[in-house]
Amino acid sequence: MKTIALPAKMLPALMLAATTLFATGAMAHGGFKCEEPKKEWKLRDDLEDKLKAEGWDVRKVKIDNGCYEVYGFDGKGQRREAYFNPKTFELVGDVPQK
Template sequence: MKKLLLVAMMAGFASTAAFAAAKCEVHPKDQWIKEADFKKKLEADGYTIKKFKVSGDCYEMYGKTKDGKKAEIYFDTVSGKAVKSEIGN
């Protein structure tokens, strides 16, 4: 029974990790929007950035929306388009 529970827990963690990842299109780095420029655009659009990083081929932002909601958003590095977002309360 313990072994079955452990396997079920591990499967749950694997599915959570797979859900968390975003798939962004791969672009040559010289075509990417500069990080500093993109952060300025996000702030101009009303986002408050708590953490900003490169995640694989995406830009990833943790912070708040202009409405003050918690946000985790993955963006395409060339178009700046949101690829995946999780908006909370």
């Protein structure tokens, strides 16, 4: 296996590019945060029922960064990873899906 030697002056630019790439991915999934006290949260099943009434096909609901994270398909058939406030069920964020 051959080793490729890069000029030393390229290293800072390469490190910056790698850091930016990894930070962007982390922000996409960790940028949504809910800070409601747990005693004020509504039930997960109630959110699932609400979304199903809106035409969603809910595959999974879990907790992430204090929000309800929902995986499924919305009423238009679009694949979604959406974050909801557990107290109000307000949509607080969406991760683009391919």
